[in-house]
Amino acid sequence: MTTDPDRAGPKPDRAGGPPRSSTQIDRTPGPRVDVCVVGAGPAGGLLAHRLAERGHDVTVLDAGPRFDMGERARLDRMERTLRPGHAAPEVWEMGGARDAYSTGRRSYPLNHTRVKGVGGSTLHWQGIVMRLHESDFERGSRGEGDADWPIDYADLRPYYAAAERGLGVAGGSDNPFAPPREEPFPLPAFPPSYSDALFAPACEELGITMHSVPGARNTEPYDGRPVCDGYGTRRPAGPAGGQYSGDVHVRKAEAAGARVVDRTPVQRLTVDRSGERATAAVYATPDGREHRQEARQFVLAAGGVETPRLLLLSTSPEHPDGLANSSGLVGRHFMDHCFAGVGGRLDERTRQHHLGFNTRESHQFYETDDPDVGAIKLEFLNYAGPSPLDRALSDGRWGDDLLDALRESYGSHVGVGALIEQPPRAENRVRLDPSRTDDHGNPVPRIEWSLGDRTRRTIERANEIQRTILDELGATIAWTVGPDSTGPAAHHMGTTRMGDDPATSVVDARLRAHDLANLWVASSSVFPTGGAMNPTLTIAALALMAAENVDEAL
Amino acid sequence: MELTRRDALAALAGGTTLVGTGAAVVGRGPADPGRDGSAGSAAGNGEKADPGNRPIRFDEEELEALVAVAQVLYPSKVAGVREFVETYAAGRFERRSGASPTAGVREALQTLDERAREWEGEGYAALDPDARERVLAQMGANTAESDPRGTDAERVRHGVVDELLYALYASPAGGRLLGIENPPGWPGGLDAYRRGPDGRLPERWRSTDGRAPTGRRGGR
Incomplete structure (x- = not known):
């Protein structure tokens, strides 16, 4: 048996945090x-x-x-x-x-x-x-699990619309693979990043459609909450x-x-x-x-x-x-869901880590005729490579040496990630x-x-697609998250x-x-x-x- | 590159600090990074004074030590370190007052000063640049894990070294050195990420102003 790595739990010093809820509360x-x-x-x-x-x-x-x-x-x-x-x-x-x-x-x-x-x-x-x-509501019938959902997309569709209104979802109409929707997203989509623009010609050449990513993040003020202020953090x-x-x-x-x-x-x-x-x-x-x-x-x-x-x-x-x-x-x-990814470097600046989320992805490989692989959702990363802040705080050098190291490590990374279906x-x-x-x-x-063979094959398939895109882009591939190094997406x-x-x-x-x-x-x-x-x-x-x-x- | 008080205020604005530092007051919100590579002004955005929120300052000796460490940590081409650190430190102290990391900075500075006196015969701020670097390295502040509750070296790493590196590299001032004017930890808004290294929108999306090429919001 293994045990959780964080079993020690929070230390008594809760730096900067709020007090625990008052014990006076009824x-x-x-x-x-x-x-x-x-x-x-x-x-x-x-x-x-x-x-x-x-x-x-x-x-x-x-x-x-x-x-x-x-x-x-x-x-x-x-x-x-x-x-x-x-x-x-x-x-x-x-x-x-x-x-x-x-x-x-x-x-x-x-x-x-x-x-x-x-x-x-x-x-x-x-x-x-x-x-x-x-x-997704009939994957069991398609041999990707042992059960279909007892409801279908049409049953859930009005609730999806209500949920999007409740959360304040920013999204666009440019996803040809998305299910039909009855009304526009509450907020306009996040525009594509500079990094997305680098991927676009390679994807066009390969026939891969990039499209916007719906997010519960405000592109306009919504429901009394302001526009996303772009802290550049993932969380x-x-x-x-x-x-x-x-x-x-x-x-x-x-x-x-x-x-x-x-x-x-x-x-x-x-x-x-x-x-x-x-x-x-x-x-x-x-x-x-x-x-x-x-x-x-x-x-x-x-x-x-x-x-x-x-x-x-x-x-x-x-x-x-x-x-x-x-x-x-x-x-x-x-x-x-399992993560799969391939990343590398270009001979030009790629402007990563300005945002903590992605602005383009592709659902083109979500449905497949190949009975041996499951759903893949491709993500064009806006945060490939080490964050310069992480690196600055972990490098151990300082002064000009640190600056040189940061300039070497930041600036030219690109990456394509994916979420991978795991059958039940x-x-x-x-x-x-x-x-x-x-x-x-x-x-x-x-x-x-644990991971089954089908999940491993799907991760490998995603890696192939990702490598193809990066090859077309002319990137030098530096890392791969494959079936042996994947982890859960929480x-x-x-x-x-x-x-x-x-x-x-x-x-x-x-x-x-x-x-x-x-x-x-x-x-x-x-x-x-x-x-x-x-x-x-x-x-x-x-x-x-x-x-x-x-x-x-x- | 010249660091300015404005850069320090911008760094603090990443922390949304509302604190008076003399005549300067930090408002919240992103600074416009500026096409010329300047940091822009956070103070011009929602500027307001809060007379009841007085800054709590480090004493002179502590400030001198913080500046001395920053001069080791920051690249040599960066000028204006003193004003940057003093402004930043004043705001940080206020924002974190009552929270342990602030006390952690003070304790870590004391530890550093004690080591300097023990090994070099003088307080840290009085040391020459080589000796300052030597003391930090000798106590292992470069290789130690960052831990606010750890050993002396780990606490100095967290409370002084990381504190000052965070001030610089989580702000546009440090980001400019690397070509990222909206680094993680800085509320740089939703414009910089769309622009190329030349500050311009990519050609392919310029005609749509960078919006999703097939229109807003969807619906089909």
Whole structure:
């Protein structure tokens, strides 16, 4: 067994960060509410906002803190991200006993890939938001997995549009591979970069179509938030709020009357005597006490790891293997996207690292006739090669020697990245690790994640395409991230899959657990397959769909 | 290249500092990098005074030591280091007051000064340039990991060396040396990334003003 590298957790000195939420906050449960939501990330926030607007009494519980989102605090977090001396998970106070985990043979940097607290993992995301393609809903039938989605693109389409309006997505009409849409993006796309212009002739020669990248980042002021200020960082979000993060809708939910209580990790859900209805979320508070929040409906929106973990922790005589787990599939089919990339150098300046995100990509290789490979989403990098700031802070030289080194290392890099589809595999899973417990004595999540042959072949295919582009560009190839060096893209999916058959899925097409009348899941954990698109827009759309269905049930 | 107070204020504006430093006040927002390669002015953007937000300054000895370290770290062609560091330090101290990294800078400077006295017989700022570099190297501040809670060398690396390198290279002043006027950590807006090394939009997208060639927003 391997253990997480960041198990030491945040050190006592929380430099520059806000105080942990006050212990004076009333975290005792209220009377039975209409809806109890577990998780205050983007899914929980969007859903709670929608339901509170409809007049429902909503309580949201989150294991993590309510962060100081003031400009100074966010700048301090950005600086800690950019400067050495702080482990990445520390920036958002991840790590330690609360977030302990273990992995199988292949390591998985779980606490680098998630944030607990109001806003969730969108506090450190890159803000890339596109719709799944129509083909993504039927990849099982195409031999790329063992299950289709029980809904199709048309079912989700209105919710995608609503999600784009909610997040404030900047996008363009120039993607010929994108699924049909009914209305323009809320904001115009980010214009292409100088680096994109270098790629364009090579791609034209090769017949590869480049197009814009939808982003939850403002090209114009939107929803009271300013234009993206171009900090040039990949994360965290810009200090002024020009990039969407989930706390936006948590605040809207609160304004609409929802109650949001931080630092209340839910320990388990309880059920009634019939075992058919959830009755309460049992949660802990910082003072060491446990409380029960009762509700008519429960929604789990705690991501692809903690959602199945909470179900597995919620055992009872009626549900000895965990809640909503009559299929035995809770925690199974854990998926991520894999990164593939090739980079090199040109004999000219390429102007990298002015932005922390990409402005052109290609979905041309997403659908393929080759039965041996899966979906590939190509990305033309705006941040290829070492960042000059990273290099300045890690080089060890100084003065003119350092300047010479920086001039040598920065200036002429180019790179093409890709997200790679990982088909669902039953052996990839989130399970409970009874050998190790968290700060409340619960077994920690154990992440068992491996790559199958198909994923490896798809990565190799992406590398071939990437090398072809760089060869055409005349680049000297310097690095390759291939099947042996790939890593996860921090997209946790698949662990409470949706489907029509209770024997082969955990939630139904309305996102309600097959086994319980009042338990819903709004998370990437319901994805039966994950395609190769960044998942957050689909998470948001599903959350809005779940809100409609919960509203109907109330 | 001449570093100016304006460059330091711009570097601070990357940190959105609102602090009075004499008559100069930093506003927030990106400086226009300027086609001539100048840093532009952050102070001209949303400038406002905050009389209740007085700067807390390092004492003279500490400032002298910071300037002395910067003269080792910064390229020799960079002039105006003193004014840059003094302005930057005043703003940084204010912004981070109450947060440990500021105290970390002060503690790291004390450690550096103690080593200088021990090995060279004088306080750090009083040393000649060779001796300044020697002390930093001898204590291992060049090879140490950066750690605000680590050994003496690790704390000096974090609190002094990285602090000053961050000031320069996360700002347009340092970026100009490398051909990146909007380096990571600097809110340089949404224009610089589109321009070539000559400051111009690429020919192929000039006719569309760099917008997505097939139009705005989409819808099909």
